[in-house]
Every structure is written in C-alpha cells, then in structure tokens.
Amino acid sequence: MRILVANNAAPFVRGGAEMLAERLVRELVAEGHEAELWRLPLGSAPDQMTDSMIAASLTRLEYVDRVIGLKFPAYLVPHENKVIWLVHQLRQAYEPPPVGWVGTASLGPFIEAVHSADDAAFRRARSVYAISPVVAERLRVGNAVQAPVLLTPPHTDTAYRHEDAEGYIVALGRIGAGKRQWLAVEAMAHTRPGFRLVVAGPPDTPESAAQILRRVEQLELGDRVEVIPRFIDEDEKVDLLARCSGSVYLPIDEDSYGYVCYEAAMARKPTITATDSGGTHTLVHHGTTGLVVAPEPVALADAMAHIAANAVEAKALGERAHAAAVGLQLSWERVVEELTR
Amino acid sequence: MRIVIASTTVPTIDGGGRLIVRWTADALREAGHQVEELYLPFPTDLRLIMPALVGLRAIPLGDEVDRLVTIRWPAHVMQHPNKVAWFIHHYRQLFDLWDTEYRGIRADAEGVSYREALRMADNLGLGESRKVFTNSDTVRARVRKFNEIDAETLFPPLGGDVSRFYTDSYGDFVLYASRITPIKRQMLAVEAMQYVTTPVRLVLAGHADPEQYGREMRATVRAHGLDERVDLRLGWLPEAEKIDLLARCLAVAYLPIDEDSYGYPALEASHSAKAIVTLKDAGGALEFVRDGVEGFVTEPDPRSLAAAFDAAYSDKKDAQRMGEASARRRAELNIDWEHVVSRLTGAGS
Numbered sequence: 001m002r003i004l005v006a007n008n009a010a011p012f013v014r015g016g017a018e019m020l021a022e023r024l025v026r027e028l029v030a031e032g033h034e035a036e037l038w039r040l041p042l043g044s045a046p047d048q049m050t051d052s053m054i055a056a057s058l059t060r061l062e063y064v065d066r067v068i069g070l071k072f073p074a075y076l077v078p079h080e081n082k083v084i085w086l087v088h089q090l091r092q093a094y095e096p097p098p099v100g101w102v103g104t105a106s107l108g109p110f111i112e113a114v115h116s117a118d119d120a121a122f123r124r125a126r127s128v129y130a131i132s133p134v135v136a137e138r139l140r141v142g143n144a145v146q147a148p149v150l151l152t153p154p155h156t157d158t159a160y161r162h163e164d165a166e167g168y169i170v171a172l173g174r175i176g177a178g179k180r181q182w183l184a185v186e187a188m189a190h191t192r193p194g195f196r197l198v199v200a201g202p203p204d205t206p207e208s209a210a211q212i213l214r215r216v217e218q219l220e221l222g223d224r225v226e227v228i229p230r231f232i233d234e235d236e237k238v239d240l241l242a243r244c245s246g247s248v249y250l251p252i253d254e255d256s257y258g259y260v261c262y263e264a265a266m267a268r269k270p271t272i273t274a275t276d277s278g279g280t281h282t283l284v285h286h287g288t289t290g291l292v293v294a295p296e297p298v299a300l301a302d303a304m305a306h307i308a309a310n311a312v313e314a315k316a317l318g319e320r321a322h323a324a325a326v327g328l329q330l331s332w333e334r335v336v337e338e339l340t341r
Numbered sequence: 342m343r344i345v346i347a348s349t350t351v352p353t354i355d356g357g358g359r360l361i362v363r364w365t366a367d368a369l370r371e372a373g374h375q376v377e378e379l380y381l382p383f384p385t386d387l388r389l390i391m392p393a394l395v396g397l398r399a400i401p402l403g404d405e406v407d408r409l410v411t412i413r414w415p416a417h418v419m420q421h422p423n424k425v426a427w428f429i430h431h432y433r434q435l436f437d438l439w440d441t442e443y444r445g446i447r448a449d450a451e452g453v454s455y456r457e458a459l460r461m462a463d464n465l466g467l468g469e470s471r472k473v474f475t476n477s478d479t480v481r482a483r484v485r486k487f488n489e490i491d492a493e494t495l496f497p498p499l500g501g502d503v504s505r506f507y508t509d510s511y512g513d514f515v516l517y518a519s520r521i522t523p524i525k526r527q528m529l530a531v532e533a534m535q536y537v538t539t540p541v542r543l544v545l546a547g548h549a550d551p552e553q554y555g556r557e558m559r560a561t562v563r564a565h566g567l568d569e570r571v572d573l574r575l576g577w578l579p580e581a582e583k584i585d586l587l588a589r590c591l592a593v594a595y596l597p598i599d600e601d602s603y604g605y606p607a608l609e610a611s612h613s614a615k616a617i618v619t620l621k622d623a624g625g626a627l628e629f630v631r632d633g634v635e636g637f638v639t640e641p642d643p644r645s646l647a648a649a650f651d652a653a654y655s656d657k658k659d660a661q662r663m664g665e666a667s668a669r670r671r672a673e674l675n676i677d678w679e680h681v682v683s684r685l686t687g688a689g690s
Contacts, residue, residue, distance in 0.1 A: 011379075
C-alpha cells in the first residue's frame with residue numbers, strides 16, 4: 001500500500017512524537033509498504049494555526065492509498081481512506097488553562113473551528129485509534145468518539161541495564177514547564193542530605209534551563225542537584241537509569257504512558273509520578289510499581305526520600321514495574337497490522 | 342542562520358527530485374547553519390493544483406525561521422519575509438511545453454485560464470522572493486520570458502562525498518548510465534552502433550521506464566546483431582558499479598531531449614574526467630559541454646553520433662584531453678557547494 005503518515009512539525013524542534021512518526025514509517029516500509037512522512041508546520045499562535053488548518057484542508061494527495069494521521073492539523077487532509085492514530089488533539093483548544101489558552105472572546109471562533117474540523121475528520125476517518133487511555137478519554141469527552149487504544153511501542157530498541165542504586169533520583173525528559181522538573185528541585189529543599197537529584201534533558205528554551213539552574217542556586221542545592229541541560233544520548237541515558245535509585249517524572253496530564261516511565265521500568269527502577277500526570281498511571285501504580293503523590297514539594301520530598309532510603313523496597317517496586325512494562329505487550333507488528341487493516 | 346528548505350513531492354512517486362534538497366540541506370549544515378527540510382505533497386493534476394496552491398501558501402513557518410529556501414515548483418508560493426527561490430522548472434505543460442506535442446492540455450478556455458492563473462501564482466511567489474535562482478541558463482531564460490523576472494543561474498553540484506569518483510583509464514567503451522526512457526534517447530545510441538567503423542563498444546546501464554522500453558531496446562540490439570558491441574545492463578545500477586564504469590570508460594554519452602539543466606550524468610562524467618558526447622538539441626547539457634572542448638556536440642542522428650564515438654576511440658589522447666577539460670569546467674561555472682551556500686544564504690540579507 002502507498003501510505004502517507006501525516007504529522008505536524010515545529011521547525012528545529014524534535015521530540016518524542018517526531019521519533020514515533022519516523023519509526024512508524026520505517027516499520028511500514030519493513031512490512032513491504034511504500035510509506036512516507038509528511039510534516040506540516042503547525043505554527044504557535046491561533047492565527048498561524050488557522051493557516052495551518054487551511055493548509056491541511058487544501059492539500060490534495062495523489063498516488064496515496066492510505067493516510068495515517070497522527071497530529072492536528074495534518075490529519076485534516078481530505079482522503080477517502082484515512083486512519084487516525086491520535087497522539088493528541090490540539091489540547092489548547094480543548095482544555096482549561098494552563099494547558100488551554102487563557103480565554104478571550106476573540107479565541108472563541110478559532111476554538112469552534114478546531115472542534116468542528118476535528119469532529120468532521122474523526123467522523124470521516126475509516127477508523128480512529130488513541131495512543132493511550134488518556135487520549136481515548138479526551139476523544140470521548142471532547143468529540144464524542146469511542147476510539148480503541150493502540151499503545152505506542154518505543155521508538156528505539158535500546159537495551160536497558162540494571163545496576164545497584166548509587167543514591168540519586170533521576171529526572172529525564174525535555175526540560176520545560178510542562179514536565180515540571182522545577183517541582184522535583186523544590187522538593188529537594190525539603191529533604192535531608194543523603195541522596196542527590198539529577199535532572200537531564202534538552203531544555204525547551206534556553207530560559208527553561210536558566211530557570212532551573214537559578215532555582216538550584218537560590219535554594220543552595222548546588223551539591224545535591226545536578227542539572228545536565230542538553231540532549232543526552234542513549235548510552236548516557238541507559239547509564240543514568242541503570243545506577244539510579246528511582247526515576248521521577250511529573251508531566252501535567254501526559255498523553256501517553258510516558259517513555260520516561262517505560263524506560264525506568266525496563267531498567268527495573270521505580271517511578272515517582274504525580275496524581276495529575278495522566279498517562280503515567282498506566283505504568284505507575286502507587287505502592288506497586290512506584291509512588292503516586294500530590295504535585296506539591298513536601299509530598300514529593302517524602303516520596304523521593306523514601307525511595308532513596310529503602311533500597312530493598314525500591315528494588316521490589318522496580319521489578320514489578322519491569323513486569324508491568326513487559327505486560328503492555330508493545331509491538332510494532334501489531335500497530336502496523338491495525339493501521340493498515 | 343536557521344533555514345527552512347521547502348520543496349514539493351509527489352508522495353511515493355518522485356524520488357530523484359529530493360536529492361537536490363537533501364544535498365543542499367547537507368551543504369548548509371556543513372557550513373554551520375541549522376536546517377529543517379520540509380517535503381510537502383503536491384498534486385500533478387491541474388484541477389487539484391488550484392486549491393493545493395492556496396494550501397501551500399497558507400503554511401505557517403512560525404517565528405523561528407531566518408530564511409526560507411524553496412526548491413521544487415510551486416514551493417515558491419510559500420510565505421516568508423526572507424525567502425529565496427531556487428527555481429527548477431515551471432509547470433512545464435503550460436509554459437515551455439505549451440507549443441509542443443508534449444503539452445497534453447487543451448488550449449481551450451480552461452487550459453488558457455490555468456496558464457494565466459499559474460503565471461500569476463509564479464509571478465507572485467517569485468516576485469516577492471528576495472532573490473530568484475535557477476538551476477540553468479535555460480530555465481533562467483524561461484523565467485525571463487514567462488515571468489519577466491531576472492534570475493541568477495546557480496548550477497546544482499553533485500552531492501555527497503564526490504571523492505568517490507576517480508579516473509582509471511580511457512577504455513574502449515562509451516558509457517550511458519541513466520534511467521532508460523524515450524526522452525533520454527538511448528535508442529539513438531543503439532542505432533548509432535550500427536554505423537561505427539572502429540571497435541568502440543557501448544554500455545547502457547539503468548532502470549528501464551517503462552519496463553517495456555527495456556525489452557524493446559534489447560530486441561533492437563539483437564535485431565541489429567549488436568550483442569557483442571552493446572552491453573545492455575537493465576535494472577538499478579549500484580553506485581559502486583557506476584563509479585567503476587565511469588572510471589574506466591572512454592567517454593560518457595548523455596542524449597536527452599531539451600533537458601532543463603545539464604543533468605547529473607554530465608557532472609558524474611566531469612568528476613571522472615571523461616569527455617561527454619551529447620546532441621545539439623539536448624538542452625541544458627549544452628551549457629556544460631562545448632563541441633571539441635569538453636566533448637562532442639553532434640546532430641541528433643545515428644550517423645553523426647557514430648562519427649563522434651569513432652572519433653573518441655581513434656584519438657584517445659584527445660578524448661582524455663576533453664575529459665580533463667570537462668573536469669575543469671565545473672570550476673569555470675562555479676559548480677560547487679561553497680558557492681551555492683554563499684549565494685543561498687548571502688543574497689538579499
């Protein structure tokens with residue numbers, strides 16, 4: 001089949017969704033399909049996004065047997081044989097602040113346009129899958145669409161390692177407001193010395209790295225918090241995970257199960273996440289595979305100190321996290337089979 | 342500089358058109374720029390083109406982009422205050438092919454309206470660019486004729502590590518390595534082989550498009566009793582084998598009909614220091630090859646072509662001299678990535 005994978009793009013920014021889309025194309029090609037990736041810039045302000053909706057809606061495809069749409073607005077492209085594997089909606093248009101835009105009267109028509117374009121696209125699609133239970137629930141609430149869940153397999157084939165804990169909690173992922181690394185830093189101010197926090201990942205903007213570094217300095221945590229504000233390669237990541245006591249990952253209402261949780265689990269380490277972190281609860285169950293606590297510094301401080309101080313318990317949580325991750329039965333073969341059905 | 346290179350594609354169909362984009366992106370990165378490549382699906386059917394043009398023009402590049410470089414038609418209708426167009430060709434059936442048998446569109450009210458509409462779209466997209474480059478003098482002349490816009494020719498170099506090409510010897514065969522298809526006129530080379538008087542041989546290598554054409558070619562070779570003289574290698578030619586053939590051949594043949602630009606086969610010959618045999622109506626190749634300097638430019642008939650093959654075989658020293666001239670020709674025409682990068686990033690800023 002000749003397949004076009006439709007995703008959005010932000011020039012010069014690459015995150016998990018881009019890697020997911022590229023991996024999907026490779027898997028489709030490996031199955032004998034002719035597959036290609038289309039990345040449509042989304043823009044950042046509502047007027048730019050309106051233009052992007054127009055661009056998607058007016059794109060005309062020839063020699064394409066199937067479109068697999070991942071993100072707004074690329075999946076608005078007209079095609080009679082379209083399958084949507086929804087990574088997420090344009091959440092700014094569906095949710096209250098801080099995810100959603102702070103409402104102004106002029107935003108109303110734009111938000112309405114997003115909803116009606118989405119409704120039409122989901123209705124006309126041959127099928128709609130959600131990448132996680134969280135996204136399926138948002139589809140149900142936002143668009144009255146019942147979408148089966150098709151979890152995203154990891155986009156890398158990394159071999160994870162497990163070693164004895166060396167007394168630090170690791171916070172991986174892009175550094176930015178949405179992932180709340182700052183909360184873990186604040187929490188450290190409420191703990192006694194005895195373990196460290198390592199924050200590692202590419203900052204969303206230079207300012208997001210500067211903010212974290214400034215806060216570490218203000219709290220005089222320089223000797224207990226290490227910030228590595230850059231892209232870390234697979235080897236570094238595997239190593240950081242292998243030797244940690246546990247992982248802390250605090251996104252706001254994450255779309256998917258969170259690769260960061262999955263990676264910690266594959267290294268047989270527990271994850272500390274927040275009650276409002278959304279998809280992370282797929283893998284992190286309080287007291288079983290990790291700890292789920294309120295998104296505030298004191299509760300978080302207790303959880304981090306607990307994991308760091310109780311190696312035997314942390315190891316048991318990590319083992320069960322590993323079993324849970326394997327139990328998701330993530331398989332590209334199955335994803336390709338569903339999306340090309 | 343943060344540069345977006347945008348080009349259009351026909352998904353799952355168009356392979357070759359991406360090379361210039363990828364190579365340009367690589368060269369810009371090499372020069373220290375941050376580059377994002379955007380490949381945007383665009384239809385070929387005229388009736389689908391109008392809405393798609395509006396869609397392309399609507400694409401928001403956001404605030405992080407310092408320069409937009411557009412390549413394949415009609416990416417130049419995209420909007421950016423600091424846009425540079427590297428124009429490869431028009432919607433050919435409506436412009437340079439309009440007065441030929443290849444038009445394929447009726448010159449009725451609808452066809453004429455499309456022609457006018459696309460002329461206006463091209464004028465808009467090119468007119469608002471800080472600078473318009475073309476990939477050949479041929480296309481530059483067309484832009485002047487159809488759009489009344491002055492462009493600068495910026496010849497596209499061969500990408501990747503060109504040190505892979507080398508020169509081994511000046512052997513006894515003429516090589517024509519390209520997609521085997523009617524507009525490349527490999528058949529003319531086969532027919533020429535009936536008339537050669539020296540032991541010169543011909544190697545034709547490439548993927549036949551359509552496949553039927555490859556079978557016809559094989560039948561013609563057999564019918565003329567040329568099996569011993571013509572080595573027909575149908576199918577995709579591995580890069581290493583091509584480089585080896587280029588290194589050992591006597592000269593390279595490149596015989597397209599009225600091509601837009603000089604074509605990568607001519608550049609490959611140049612990188613292997615080989616003379617190029619081409620025809621007076623080959624189009625862009627004539628911007629690179631001058632008769633008796635970088636190779637032979639003959640009449641497009643089998644006997645004239647045969648005479649050129651014989652001449653190369655009879656005087657290999659002369660073939661070598663022209664081959665060395667073809668290697669020097671790149672520098673004369675500024676065909677190098679340093680020049681391309683400096684023009685694409687410097688102009689108008």
